[in-house]
Amino acid sequence: MSRSRPQAADSIVSYDGRLIAAHAASLITPGITAITRKEAEVLSSAALRRDPTAILAAATLGVVAVARSDTAYARRLLAYSQMLSRRNTTTQLWSIEDAVGRGDIGSALRWYDIALRTKPQMSDLLYPVLKQASRDPLIREALVRRLEGKPPWLNSYVRYAAAQKDDPQSTVALFMGLQARGVTIPGSAQTSIINLLLDAGNTDQAWRYYAAVRPGAIRTRARDPQFTALLEAPSQFDWITLNDNSIGASIERTRDGGTFEFSAPASIGGPVLQQVQLLPPGTYRLAGHSSGIAQDARALPYWTLTCRSDGRELGRVVVPNSAQAGGVFAGPLQVSSNCPVQTLTLFAQASDAIGGTSGQINRVVLSAPTQGAR
Structure with missing residues:
Protein backbone atom coordinates (compact mmCIF):
# COMPACT_ATOMS: atom_id res chain seq x y z
CA MET A 1 0.00 0.00 0.00
CA SER A 2 2.95 2.37 0.51
CA ARG A 3 3.18 2.80 -3.27
CA SER A 4 -0.47 2.84 -4.32
CA ARG A 5 -2.08 4.36 -1.19
CA PRO A 6 0.71 5.86 0.97
CA GLN A 7 -1.64 7.85 3.21
CA ALA A 8 -3.63 4.74 4.08
CA ALA A 9 -0.44 2.77 4.73
CA ASP A 10 0.78 5.50 7.09
CA SER A 11 -2.52 5.46 9.02
CA ILE A 12 -2.35 1.68 9.47
CA VAL A 13 1.31 1.56 10.62
CA SER A 14 1.78 5.09 11.91
CA TYR A 15 5.08 4.43 13.70
CA ASP A 16 7.07 3.43 10.57
CA GLY A 17 9.28 6.30 9.43
CA ARG A 18 9.48 5.01 5.86
CA LEU A 19 5.70 4.94 5.53
CA ILE A 20 5.40 8.43 6.96
CA ALA A 21 8.03 9.57 4.42
CA ALA A 22 6.10 7.97 1.55
CA HIS A 23 2.95 9.78 2.72
CA ALA A 24 4.82 13.11 2.82
CA ALA A 25 6.34 12.59 -0.63
CA SER A 26 2.91 11.85 -2.14
CA LEU A 27 1.76 15.34 -1.16
CA ILE A 28 4.38 17.03 -3.38
CA THR A 29 2.44 17.62 -6.61
CA PRO A 30 2.58 20.35 -9.29
CA GLY A 31 -0.47 22.10 -7.82
CA ILE A 32 0.59 21.91 -4.18
CA THR A 33 -0.67 24.66 -1.85
CA ALA A 34 1.22 26.31 0.98
CA ILE A 35 -0.90 24.41 3.54
CA THR A 36 -0.16 21.04 1.94
CA ARG A 37 3.51 21.92 1.64
CA LYS A 38 3.61 22.63 5.37
CA GLU A 39 1.92 19.28 6.04
CA ALA A 40 4.56 17.53 3.94
CA GLU A 41 7.28 19.30 5.92
CA VAL A 42 5.80 18.25 9.28
CA LEU A 43 5.36 14.64 8.16
CA SER A 44 8.93 14.49 6.74
CA SER A 45 10.40 15.82 9.97
CA ALA A 46 8.44 13.20 11.94
CA ALA A 47 9.61 10.48 9.57
CA LEU A 48 13.27 11.39 10.06
CA ARG A 49 12.88 11.45 13.84
CA ARG A 50 11.54 7.89 13.71
CA ASP A 51 13.94 6.68 11.01
CA PRO A 52 17.01 8.80 10.13
CA THR A 53 17.56 6.66 7.02
CA ALA A 54 14.17 7.61 5.47
CA ILE A 55 15.55 8.97 2.20
CA LEU A 56 12.17 10.12 0.89
CA ALA A 57 11.71 12.31 3.95
CA ALA A 58 15.07 14.05 3.49
CA ALA A 59 14.39 14.60 -0.20
CA THR A 60 10.90 15.96 0.49
CA LEU A 61 12.21 18.37 3.12
CA GLY A 62 14.80 19.51 0.57
CA VAL A 63 12.11 20.21 -2.03
CA VAL A 64 10.08 22.18 0.54
CA ALA A 65 13.19 24.22 1.40
CA VAL A 66 13.72 24.94 -2.31
CA ALA A 67 10.11 26.14 -2.58
CA ARG A 68 10.67 28.72 0.12
CA SER A 69 14.01 29.75 -1.41
CA ASP A 70 16.09 28.39 1.49
CA THR A 71 18.78 27.07 -0.86
CA ALA A 72 21.48 26.53 1.78
CA TYR A 73 19.18 24.33 3.91
CA ALA A 74 17.98 22.49 0.80
CA ARG A 75 21.55 21.65 -0.19
CA ARG A 76 22.30 20.26 3.29
CA LEU A 77 19.17 18.10 3.21
CA LEU A 78 19.75 16.82 -0.31
CA ALA A 79 23.43 16.16 0.41
CA TYR A 80 22.26 14.07 3.36
CA SER A 81 19.87 12.24 1.04
CA GLN A 82 22.72 11.59 -1.41
CA MET A 83 24.83 10.25 1.44
CA LEU A 84 22.10 7.73 2.28
CA SER A 85 21.55 6.62 -1.31
CA ARG A 86 22.19 7.70 -4.88
CA ARG A 87 18.99 6.12 -6.14
CA ASN A 88 16.50 8.80 -5.16
CA THR A 89 15.14 10.46 -8.29
CA THR A 90 14.10 13.68 -6.58
CA THR A 91 17.56 14.17 -5.15
CA GLN A 92 19.27 13.50 -8.47
CA LEU A 93 17.05 15.90 -10.41
CA TRP A 94 17.44 18.67 -7.86
CA SER A 95 21.21 18.21 -7.77
CA ILE A 96 21.30 18.60 -11.56
CA GLU A 97 19.08 21.68 -11.41
CA ASP A 98 21.14 23.22 -8.61
CA ALA A 99 24.40 22.71 -10.53
CA VAL A 100 22.85 24.22 -13.67
CA GLY A 101 21.63 27.19 -11.67
CA ARG A 102 25.19 27.79 -10.44
CA GLY A 103 26.55 27.45 -13.97
CA ASP A 104 28.63 24.45 -12.86
CA ILE A 105 28.61 22.34 -16.03
CA GLY A 106 30.97 19.70 -14.64
CA SER A 107 28.84 19.07 -11.54
CA ALA A 108 25.63 18.97 -13.58
CA LEU A 109 27.08 16.31 -15.87
CA ARG A 110 28.43 14.37 -12.88
CA TRP A 111 24.89 14.19 -11.47
CA TYR A 112 23.58 13.23 -14.91
CA ASP A 113 26.09 10.39 -14.89
CA ILE A 114 25.07 9.24 -11.41
CA ALA A 115 21.37 9.40 -12.23
CA LEU A 116 21.72 7.46 -15.50
CA ARG A 117 23.99 4.85 -13.93
CA THR A 118 21.61 4.15 -11.06
CA LYS A 119 18.32 4.55 -12.95
CA PRO A 120 18.72 4.01 -16.72
CA GLN A 121 14.99 4.61 -17.19
CA MET A 122 15.61 8.28 -16.39
CA SER A 123 17.01 8.56 -19.91
CA ASP A 124 13.48 9.33 -21.17
CA LEU A 125 13.56 12.51 -19.12
CA LEU A 126 17.24 13.43 -19.22
CA TYR A 127 18.35 12.64 -22.79
CA PRO A 128 16.19 15.31 -24.50
CA VAL A 129 17.45 17.98 -22.11
CA LEU A 130 21.06 16.88 -22.54
CA LYS A 131 20.76 16.79 -26.33
CA GLN A 132 19.36 20.32 -26.39
CA ALA A 133 22.01 21.61 -23.99
CA SER A 134 24.87 20.04 -25.98
CA ARG A 135 24.32 22.57 -28.75
CA ASP A 136 26.41 24.88 -26.56
CA PRO A 137 30.09 24.22 -27.43
CA LEU A 138 31.19 24.51 -23.78
CA ILE A 139 28.61 21.98 -22.62
CA ARG A 140 29.40 19.70 -25.56
CA GLU A 141 33.10 19.75 -24.73
CA ALA A 142 32.38 18.87 -21.11
CA LEU A 143 30.00 16.12 -22.25
CA VAL A 144 32.74 14.65 -24.44
CA ARG A 145 35.05 14.52 -21.43
CA ARG A 146 32.35 12.79 -19.37
CA LEU A 147 31.57 10.26 -22.13
CA GLU A 148 35.28 9.63 -22.68
CA GLY A 149 35.13 7.59 -19.46
CA LYS A 150 32.69 5.24 -21.26
CA PRO A 151 29.85 5.21 -18.73
CA PRO A 152 27.23 2.44 -19.14
CA TRP A 153 24.85 4.85 -20.88
CA LEU A 154 27.37 5.93 -23.55
CA ASN A 155 26.05 3.89 -26.49
CA SER A 156 22.45 4.45 -25.49
CA TYR A 157 22.89 8.22 -25.55
CA VAL A 158 24.92 8.17 -28.77
CA ARG A 159 22.15 6.23 -30.55
CA TYR A 160 19.53 8.59 -29.14
CA ALA A 161 21.44 11.68 -30.29
CA ALA A 162 22.01 10.23 -33.76
CA ALA A 163 18.28 9.62 -34.23
CA GLN A 164 17.24 13.22 -33.44
CA LYS A 165 16.47 15.18 -36.59
CA ASP A 166 16.93 18.63 -35.08
CA ASP A 167 20.43 20.09 -35.32
CA PRO A 168 22.42 17.07 -36.58
CA GLN A 169 25.41 19.40 -36.94
CA SER A 170 25.97 19.53 -33.17
CA THR A 171 25.66 15.75 -33.04
CA VAL A 172 28.42 15.42 -35.63
CA ALA A 173 30.59 17.76 -33.55
CA LEU A 174 29.94 15.56 -30.50
CA PHE A 175 30.80 12.38 -32.41
CA MET A 176 33.96 13.88 -33.87
CA GLY A 177 35.05 14.97 -30.40
CA LEU A 178 34.46 11.48 -29.03
CA GLN A 179 36.28 9.80 -31.91
CA ALA A 180 39.26 12.14 -31.42
CA ARG A 181 39.50 10.74 -27.88
CA GLY A 182 39.36 7.13 -29.00
CA VAL A 183 35.67 6.49 -28.28
CA THR A 184 34.12 4.14 -30.84
CA ILE A 185 30.79 5.31 -32.25
CA PRO A 186 28.41 2.45 -33.18
CA GLY A 187 28.06 2.00 -36.93
CA SER A 188 24.29 2.41 -36.77
CA ALA A 189 24.69 5.83 -35.13
CA GLN A 190 27.24 6.93 -37.73
CA THR A 191 24.91 5.86 -40.53
CA SER A 192 21.93 7.59 -38.94
CA ILE A 193 23.65 10.96 -38.67
CA ILE A 194 25.14 10.76 -42.19
CA ASN A 195 21.73 10.04 -43.66
CA LEU A 196 20.07 12.79 -41.60
CA LEU A 197 22.57 15.35 -42.86
CA LEU A 198 22.22 14.16 -46.44
CA ASP A 199 18.41 14.20 -46.35
CA ALA A 200 18.46 17.67 -44.78
CA GLY A 201 20.54 18.97 -47.69
CA ASN A 202 23.76 19.34 -45.67
CA THR A 203 25.66 17.41 -48.32
CA ASP A 204 29.16 18.71 -47.66
CA GLN A 205 28.95 18.09 -43.91
CA ALA A 206 27.48 14.63 -44.53
CA TRP A 207 30.43 13.81 -46.77
CA ARG A 208 33.03 15.23 -44.37
CA TYR A 209 31.74 13.05 -41.57
CA TYR A 210 31.47 10.04 -43.89
CA ALA A 211 35.07 10.53 -45.03
CA ALA A 212 36.13 10.73 -41.38
CA VAL A 213 34.58 7.34 -40.55
CA ARG A 214 35.47 5.70 -43.89
CA PRO A 215 39.16 6.55 -44.36
CA GLY A 216 40.20 6.50 -48.00
CA ALA A 217 36.72 7.27 -49.39
CA ILE A 218 36.89 9.32 -52.60
CA ARG A 219 34.11 11.74 -53.45
CA THR A 220 34.52 11.67 -57.24
CA ARG A 221 33.94 7.96 -57.80
CA ALA A 222 31.78 5.07 -56.61
CA ARG A 223 33.04 3.47 -53.42
CA ASP A 224 33.80 -0.17 -52.62
CA PRO A 225 34.01 -1.34 -56.26
CA GLN A 226 34.49 -5.01 -55.29
CA PHE A 227 31.90 -5.17 -52.48
CA THR A 228 34.43 -5.96 -49.78
CA ALA A 229 33.13 -3.69 -47.00
CA LEU A 230 30.19 -5.89 -45.87
CA LEU A 231 28.85 -3.22 -43.53
CA GLU A 232 26.14 -4.03 -40.97
CA ALA A 233 24.71 -0.52 -41.19
CA PRO A 234 25.59 1.03 -44.58
CA SER A 235 24.87 4.71 -45.17
CA GLN A 236 23.51 6.15 -48.38
CA PHE A 237 27.11 6.77 -49.48
CA ASP A 238 27.71 3.00 -49.26
CA TRP A 239 26.17 0.21 -51.29
Whole structure:
Protein backbone atom coordinates (compact mmCIF):
# COMPACT_ATOMS: atom_id res chain seq x y z
CA MET A 1 0.00 0.00 0.00
CA SER A 2 2.95 2.37 0.51
CA ARG A 3 3.18 2.80 -3.27
CA SER A 4 -0.47 2.84 -4.32
CA ARG A 5 -2.08 4.36 -1.19
CA PRO A 6 0.71 5.86 0.97
CA GLN A 7 -1.64 7.85 3.21
CA ALA A 8 -3.63 4.74 4.08
CA ALA A 9 -0.44 2.77 4.73
CA ASP A 10 0.78 5.50 7.09
CA SER A 11 -2.52 5.46 9.02
CA ILE A 12 -2.35 1.68 9.47
CA VAL A 13 1.31 1.56 10.62
CA SER A 14 1.78 5.09 11.91
CA TYR A 15 5.08 4.43 13.70
CA ASP A 16 7.07 3.43 10.57
CA GLY A 17 9.28 6.30 9.43
CA ARG A 18 9.48 5.01 5.86
CA LEU A 19 5.70 4.94 5.53
CA ILE A 20 5.40 8.43 6.96
CA ALA A 21 8.03 9.57 4.42
CA ALA A 22 6.10 7.97 1.55
CA HIS A 23 2.95 9.78 2.72
CA ALA A 24 4.82 13.11 2.82
CA ALA A 25 6.34 12.59 -0.63
CA SER A 26 2.91 11.85 -2.14
CA LEU A 27 1.76 15.34 -1.16
CA ILE A 28 4.38 17.03 -3.38
CA THR A 29 2.44 17.62 -6.61
CA PRO A 30 2.58 20.35 -9.29
CA GLY A 31 -0.47 22.10 -7.82
CA ILE A 32 0.59 21.91 -4.18
CA THR A 33 -0.67 24.66 -1.85
CA ALA A 34 1.22 26.31 0.98
CA ILE A 35 -0.90 24.41 3.54
CA THR A 36 -0.16 21.04 1.94
CA ARG A 37 3.51 21.92 1.64
CA LYS A 38 3.61 22.63 5.37
CA GLU A 39 1.92 19.28 6.04
CA ALA A 40 4.56 17.53 3.94
CA GLU A 41 7.28 19.30 5.92
CA VAL A 42 5.80 18.25 9.28
CA LEU A 43 5.36 14.64 8.16
CA SER A 44 8.93 14.49 6.74
CA SER A 45 10.40 15.82 9.97
CA ALA A 46 8.44 13.20 11.94
CA ALA A 47 9.61 10.48 9.57
CA LEU A 48 13.27 11.39 10.06
CA ARG A 49 12.88 11.45 13.84
CA ARG A 50 11.54 7.89 13.71
CA ASP A 51 13.94 6.68 11.01
CA PRO A 52 17.01 8.80 10.13
CA THR A 53 17.56 6.66 7.02
CA ALA A 54 14.17 7.61 5.47
CA ILE A 55 15.55 8.97 2.20
CA LEU A 56 12.17 10.12 0.89
CA ALA A 57 11.71 12.31 3.95
CA ALA A 58 15.07 14.05 3.49
CA ALA A 59 14.39 14.60 -0.20
CA THR A 60 10.90 15.96 0.49
CA LEU A 61 12.21 18.37 3.12
CA GLY A 62 14.80 19.51 0.57
CA VAL A 63 12.11 20.21 -2.03
CA VAL A 64 10.08 22.18 0.54
CA ALA A 65 13.19 24.22 1.40
CA VAL A 66 13.72 24.94 -2.31
CA ALA A 67 10.11 26.14 -2.58
CA ARG A 68 10.67 28.72 0.12
CA SER A 69 14.01 29.75 -1.41
CA ASP A 70 16.09 28.39 1.49
CA THR A 71 18.78 27.07 -0.86
CA ALA A 72 21.48 26.53 1.78
CA TYR A 73 19.18 24.33 3.91
CA ALA A 74 17.98 22.49 0.80
CA ARG A 75 21.55 21.65 -0.19
CA ARG A 76 22.30 20.26 3.29
CA LEU A 77 19.17 18.10 3.21
CA LEU A 78 19.75 16.82 -0.31
CA ALA A 79 23.43 16.16 0.41
CA TYR A 80 22.26 14.07 3.36
CA SER A 81 19.87 12.24 1.04
CA GLN A 82 22.72 11.59 -1.41
CA MET A 83 24.83 10.25 1.44
CA LEU A 84 22.10 7.73 2.28
CA SER A 85 21.55 6.62 -1.31
CA ARG A 86 22.19 7.70 -4.88
CA ARG A 87 18.99 6.12 -6.14
CA ASN A 88 16.50 8.80 -5.16
CA THR A 89 15.14 10.46 -8.29
CA THR A 90 14.10 13.68 -6.58
CA THR A 91 17.56 14.17 -5.15
CA GLN A 92 19.27 13.50 -8.47
CA LEU A 93 17.05 15.90 -10.41
CA TRP A 94 17.44 18.67 -7.86
CA SER A 95 21.21 18.21 -7.77
CA ILE A 96 21.30 18.60 -11.56
CA GLU A 97 19.08 21.68 -11.41
CA ASP A 98 21.14 23.22 -8.61
CA ALA A 99 24.40 22.71 -10.53
CA VAL A 100 22.85 24.22 -13.67
CA GLY A 101 21.63 27.19 -11.67
CA ARG A 102 25.19 27.79 -10.44
CA GLY A 103 26.55 27.45 -13.97
CA ASP A 104 28.63 24.45 -12.86
CA ILE A 105 28.61 22.34 -16.03
CA GLY A 106 30.97 19.70 -14.64
CA SER A 107 28.84 19.07 -11.54
CA ALA A 108 25.63 18.97 -13.58
CA LEU A 109 27.08 16.31 -15.87
CA ARG A 110 28.43 14.37 -12.88
CA TRP A 111 24.89 14.19 -11.47
CA TYR A 112 23.58 13.23 -14.91
CA ASP A 113 26.09 10.39 -14.89
CA ILE A 114 25.07 9.24 -11.41
CA ALA A 115 21.37 9.40 -12.23
CA LEU A 116 21.72 7.46 -15.50
CA ARG A 117 23.99 4.85 -13.93
CA THR A 118 21.61 4.15 -11.06
CA LYS A 119 18.32 4.55 -12.95
CA PRO A 120 18.72 4.01 -16.72
CA GLN A 121 14.99 4.61 -17.19
CA MET A 122 15.61 8.28 -16.39
CA SER A 123 17.01 8.56 -19.91
CA ASP A 124 13.48 9.33 -21.17
CA LEU A 125 13.56 12.51 -19.12
CA LEU A 126 17.24 13.43 -19.22
CA TYR A 127 18.35 12.64 -22.79
CA PRO A 128 16.19 15.31 -24.50
CA VAL A 129 17.45 17.98 -22.11
CA LEU A 130 21.06 16.88 -22.54
CA LYS A 131 20.76 16.79 -26.33
CA GLN A 132 19.36 20.32 -26.39
CA ALA A 133 22.01 21.61 -23.99
CA SER A 134 24.87 20.04 -25.98
CA ARG A 135 24.32 22.57 -28.75
CA ASP A 136 26.41 24.88 -26.56
CA PRO A 137 30.09 24.22 -27.43
CA LEU A 138 31.19 24.51 -23.78
CA ILE A 139 28.61 21.98 -22.62
CA ARG A 140 29.40 19.70 -25.56
CA GLU A 141 33.10 19.75 -24.73
CA ALA A 142 32.38 18.87 -21.11
CA LEU A 143 30.00 16.12 -22.25
CA VAL A 144 32.74 14.65 -24.44
CA ARG A 145 35.05 14.52 -21.43
CA ARG A 146 32.35 12.79 -19.37
CA LEU A 147 31.57 10.26 -22.13
CA GLU A 148 35.28 9.63 -22.68
CA GLY A 149 35.13 7.59 -19.46
CA LYS A 150 32.69 5.24 -21.26
CA PRO A 151 29.85 5.21 -18.73
CA PRO A 152 27.23 2.44 -19.14
CA TRP A 153 24.85 4.85 -20.88
CA LEU A 154 27.37 5.93 -23.55
CA ASN A 155 26.05 3.89 -26.49
CA SER A 156 22.45 4.45 -25.49
CA TYR A 157 22.89 8.22 -25.55
CA VAL A 158 24.92 8.17 -28.77
CA ARG A 159 22.15 6.23 -30.55
CA TYR A 160 19.53 8.59 -29.14
CA ALA A 161 21.44 11.68 -30.29
CA ALA A 162 22.01 10.23 -33.76
CA ALA A 163 18.28 9.62 -34.23
CA GLN A 164 17.24 13.22 -33.44
CA LYS A 165 16.47 15.18 -36.59
CA ASP A 166 16.93 18.63 -35.08
CA ASP A 167 20.43 20.09 -35.32
CA PRO A 168 22.42 17.07 -36.58
CA GLN A 169 25.41 19.40 -36.94
CA SER A 170 25.97 19.53 -33.17
CA THR A 171 25.66 15.75 -33.04
CA VAL A 172 28.42 15.42 -35.63
CA ALA A 173 30.59 17.76 -33.55
CA LEU A 174 29.94 15.56 -30.50
CA PHE A 175 30.80 12.38 -32.41
CA MET A 176 33.96 13.88 -33.87
CA GLY A 177 35.05 14.97 -30.40
CA LEU A 178 34.46 11.48 -29.03
CA GLN A 179 36.28 9.80 -31.91
CA ALA A 180 39.26 12.14 -31.42
CA ARG A 181 39.50 10.74 -27.88
CA GLY A 182 39.36 7.13 -29.00
CA VAL A 183 35.67 6.49 -28.28
CA THR A 184 34.12 4.14 -30.84
CA ILE A 185 30.79 5.31 -32.25
CA PRO A 186 28.41 2.45 -33.18
CA GLY A 187 28.06 2.00 -36.93
CA SER A 188 24.29 2.41 -36.77
CA ALA A 189 24.69 5.83 -35.13
CA GLN A 190 27.24 6.93 -37.73
CA THR A 191 24.91 5.86 -40.53
CA SER A 192 21.93 7.59 -38.94
CA ILE A 193 23.65 10.96 -38.67
CA ILE A 194 25.14 10.76 -42.19
CA ASN A 195 21.73 10.04 -43.66
CA LEU A 196 20.07 12.79 -41.60
CA LEU A 197 22.57 15.35 -42.86
CA LEU A 198 22.22 14.16 -46.44
CA ASP A 199 18.41 14.20 -46.35
CA ALA A 200 18.46 17.67 -44.78
CA GLY A 201 20.54 18.97 -47.69
CA ASN A 202 23.76 19.34 -45.67
CA THR A 203 25.66 17.41 -48.32
CA ASP A 204 29.16 18.71 -47.66
CA GLN A 205 28.95 18.09 -43.91
CA ALA A 206 27.48 14.63 -44.53
CA TRP A 207 30.43 13.81 -46.77
CA ARG A 208 33.03 15.23 -44.37
CA TYR A 209 31.74 13.05 -41.57
CA TYR A 210 31.47 10.04 -43.89
CA ALA A 211 35.07 10.53 -45.03
CA ALA A 212 36.13 10.73 -41.38
CA VAL A 213 34.58 7.34 -40.55
CA ARG A 214 35.47 5.70 -43.89
CA PRO A 215 39.16 6.55 -44.36
CA GLY A 216 40.20 6.50 -48.00
CA ALA A 217 36.72 7.27 -49.39
CA ILE A 218 36.89 9.32 -52.60
CA ARG A 219 34.11 11.74 -53.45
CA THR A 220 34.52 11.67 -57.24
CA ARG A 221 33.94 7.96 -57.80
CA ALA A 222 31.78 5.07 -56.61
CA ARG A 223 33.04 3.47 -53.42
CA ASP A 224 33.80 -0.17 -52.62
CA PRO A 225 34.01 -1.34 -56.26
CA GLN A 226 34.49 -5.01 -55.29
CA PHE A 227 31.90 -5.17 -52.48
CA THR A 228 34.43 -5.96 -49.78
CA ALA A 229 33.13 -3.69 -47.00
CA LEU A 230 30.19 -5.89 -45.87
CA LEU A 231 28.85 -3.22 -43.53
CA GLU A 232 26.14 -4.03 -40.97
CA ALA A 233 24.71 -0.52 -41.19
CA PRO A 234 25.59 1.03 -44.58
CA SER A 235 24.87 4.71 -45.17
CA GLN A 236 23.51 6.15 -48.38
CA PHE A 237 27.11 6.77 -49.48
CA ASP A 238 27.71 3.00 -49.26
CA TRP A 239 26.17 0.21 -51.29
CA ILE A 240 22.60 -0.43 -50.12
CA THR A 241 20.79 -3.57 -51.22
CA LEU A 242 17.10 -3.12 -52.05
CA ASN A 243 14.94 -6.09 -51.09
CA ASP A 244 11.19 -6.58 -51.07
CA ASN A 245 8.90 -9.58 -50.74
CA SER A 246 9.64 -10.68 -54.31
CA ILE A 247 13.16 -9.55 -55.18
CA GLY A 248 16.18 -10.88 -53.32
CA ALA A 249 19.41 -8.89 -53.15
CA SER A 250 22.49 -9.36 -51.00
CA ILE A 251 26.22 -8.72 -50.79
CA GLU A 252 28.10 -11.94 -50.08
CA ARG A 253 31.68 -12.61 -49.06
CA THR A 254 33.79 -14.54 -51.55
CA ARG A 255 37.32 -15.85 -51.67
CA ASP A 256 38.34 -12.79 -53.70
CA GLY A 257 36.47 -10.26 -51.55
CA GLY A 258 32.75 -9.90 -52.19
CA THR A 259 30.01 -10.01 -54.80
CA PHE A 260 26.51 -8.66 -55.21
CA GLU A 261 23.79 -11.22 -55.99
CA PHE A 262 20.20 -10.63 -57.05
CA SER A 263 17.24 -12.74 -58.10
CA ALA A 264 13.60 -12.12 -58.98
CA PRO A 265 10.77 -14.43 -60.08
CA ALA A 266 9.25 -14.26 -63.56
CA SER A 267 7.55 -10.96 -64.50
CA ILE A 268 9.01 -9.14 -61.47
CA GLY A 269 11.62 -6.39 -61.66
CA GLY A 270 12.83 -3.30 -59.86
CA PRO A 271 15.84 -1.61 -58.23
CA VAL A 272 18.20 -3.95 -56.40
CA LEU A 273 21.31 -1.91 -55.50
CA GLN A 274 22.15 1.77 -55.11
CA GLN A 275 24.71 4.28 -53.85
CA VAL A 276 24.52 8.08 -53.57
CA GLN A 277 27.18 9.99 -55.51
CA LEU A 278 28.56 13.55 -55.33
CA LEU A 279 30.07 13.79 -58.79
CA PRO A 280 31.02 17.20 -60.19
CA PRO A 281 29.81 18.00 -63.73
CA GLY A 282 31.47 15.99 -66.47
CA THR A 283 31.55 12.72 -68.36
CA TYR A 284 32.13 9.53 -66.39
CA ARG A 285 32.70 5.90 -67.26
CA LEU A 286 30.84 3.06 -65.57
CA ALA A 287 32.55 -0.30 -65.99
CA GLY A 288 32.44 -3.66 -64.28
CA HIS A 289 32.11 -7.41 -64.45
CA SER A 290 29.10 -9.71 -64.11
CA SER A 291 28.45 -13.43 -63.90
CA GLY A 292 25.38 -15.64 -64.14
CA ILE A 293 23.33 -13.19 -66.25
CA ALA A 294 21.56 -14.85 -69.19
CA GLN A 295 18.45 -13.02 -70.43
CA ASP A 296 16.72 -11.78 -73.55
CA ALA A 297 17.80 -8.29 -74.58
CA ARG A 298 14.61 -6.69 -73.21
CA ALA A 299 15.14 -8.28 -69.77
CA LEU A 300 18.80 -7.40 -69.20
CA PRO A 301 19.67 -5.53 -65.99
CA TYR A 302 20.94 -1.99 -66.31
CA TRP A 303 22.63 0.76 -64.30
CA THR A 304 21.18 4.24 -64.20
CA LEU A 305 22.46 7.50 -62.77
CA THR A 306 19.69 9.88 -61.70
CA CYS A 307 19.59 13.35 -60.21
CA ARG A 308 18.62 12.95 -56.56
CA SER A 309 16.67 16.20 -56.37
CA ASP A 310 14.20 15.52 -59.17
CA GLY A 311 14.77 11.93 -60.37
CA ARG A 312 16.02 13.08 -63.77
CA GLU A 313 17.97 10.34 -65.56
CA LEU A 314 21.54 11.30 -66.45
CA GLY A 315 22.53 8.12 -68.22
CA ARG A 316 22.02 4.39 -68.51
CA VAL A 317 24.41 1.44 -68.99
CA VAL A 318 22.99 -1.97 -69.87
CA VAL A 319 24.66 -5.06 -68.40
CA PRO A 320 24.91 -7.63 -71.24
CA ASN A 321 24.75 -11.37 -70.75
CA SER A 322 27.77 -12.62 -68.85
CA ALA A 323 28.78 -14.93 -71.71
CA GLN A 324 29.32 -11.86 -73.86
CA ALA A 325 32.72 -10.12 -73.68
CA GLY A 326 33.74 -12.25 -70.74
CA GLY A 327 31.15 -10.59 -68.49
CA VAL A 328 32.64 -7.11 -68.89
CA PHE A 329 30.30 -4.14 -69.25
CA ALA A 330 31.03 -0.44 -69.71
CA GLY A 331 29.38 2.79 -70.80
CA PRO A 332 29.43 6.59 -70.36
CA LEU A 333 27.36 8.71 -67.95
CA GLN A 334 27.00 12.48 -68.17
CA VAL A 335 26.59 14.61 -65.03
CA SER A 336 25.08 18.06 -65.61
CA SER A 337 26.01 21.22 -63.72
CA ASN A 338 22.58 21.56 -62.07
CA CYS A 339 22.72 18.17 -60.36
CA PRO A 340 25.19 18.12 -57.44
CA VAL A 341 23.88 14.90 -55.86
CA GLN A 342 23.13 11.74 -57.83
CA THR A 343 22.02 8.17 -57.21
CA LEU A 344 23.60 5.21 -58.98
CA THR A 345 21.11 2.33 -59.15
CA LEU A 346 21.12 -1.18 -60.58
CA PHE A 347 17.75 -2.34 -61.94
CA ALA A 348 16.72 -5.92 -62.56
CA GLN A 349 14.21 -5.96 -65.41
CA ALA A 350 11.21 -8.27 -65.43
CA SER A 351 11.84 -11.50 -67.35
CA ASP A 352 9.41 -13.90 -69.03
CA ALA A 353 11.76 -16.81 -68.36
CA ILE A 354 10.33 -19.50 -66.08
CA GLY A 355 13.22 -19.09 -63.68
CA GLY A 356 12.90 -15.30 -63.61
CA THR A 357 16.12 -13.31 -63.54
CA SER A 358 19.27 -13.58 -61.49
CA GLY A 359 22.96 -12.82 -61.59
CA GLN A 360 25.99 -11.41 -59.83
CA ILE A 361 27.92 -8.16 -60.10
CA ASN A 362 31.50 -8.87 -59.09
CA ARG A 363 32.94 -5.43 -59.72
CA VAL A 364 31.68 -1.96 -60.65
CA VAL A 365 33.78 1.17 -61.11
CA LEU A 366 32.38 4.65 -61.68
CA SER A 367 35.04 7.27 -62.34
CA ALA A 368 36.03 10.03 -64.70
CA PRO A 369 37.82 8.55 -67.76
CA THR A 370 41.50 9.27 -68.19
CA GLN A 371 42.33 11.73 -70.90
CA GLY A 372 42.28 10.01 -74.30
CA ALA A 373 40.41 6.95 -73.02
CA ARG A 374 37.67 5.65 -75.27
